[in-house]
Amino acid sequence: MTQAPHVAENLRICLACRRKSGRDEFWRVVRVWPSHEVQLDQGMGRSAYLCPNASCLKQAQRKDRLAKVLKARVPPEVYAALWTRLQVKGQGTSAQVDRRRTDEISTNL
Structure with a gap:
């Protein structure tokens, strides 16, 4: 009886609190290649x-950690979209609604 090799889950780390978890637990901010847009x-x-x-x-x-980690300037609109996402989440709506609403904001950057 052979066992399947142990497959480790791909964990991500929060850049602020350093908590480790799966990527579904976090918001993802991307510096797109090659345009360097955030x-x-x-x-x-x-x-x-x-x-x-x-x-x-x-x-x-406050500590401008996104800019440091992404090695790019983070526009205020990205932070505004994240704060909006947080406010919508606090009102008891689903994460899917959060992402759709902030995707609309982020596409207008």
Whole structure:
């Protein structure tokens, strides 16, 4: 009887609190290659992950951690979209609605 090799789950780390979890637990911010534009959730390039809570978002914004990790300037519109996503989440709506609403904002950047 042979056992399948242990497959490790791909864990991500929040850039603010350093919590490890699966990628579905985080917001993804991407510096798209080759344009170096920063956007939410989509695209190929350098990524940073952030817990979907106010303390992590506040810490990341205050210490400019997103810019440091992404090695790019993060427009204020990205932070505004994340704060909007957080407010919508606080009103009891689903994460799917959060992402659709902030995707609309991020595509207008």
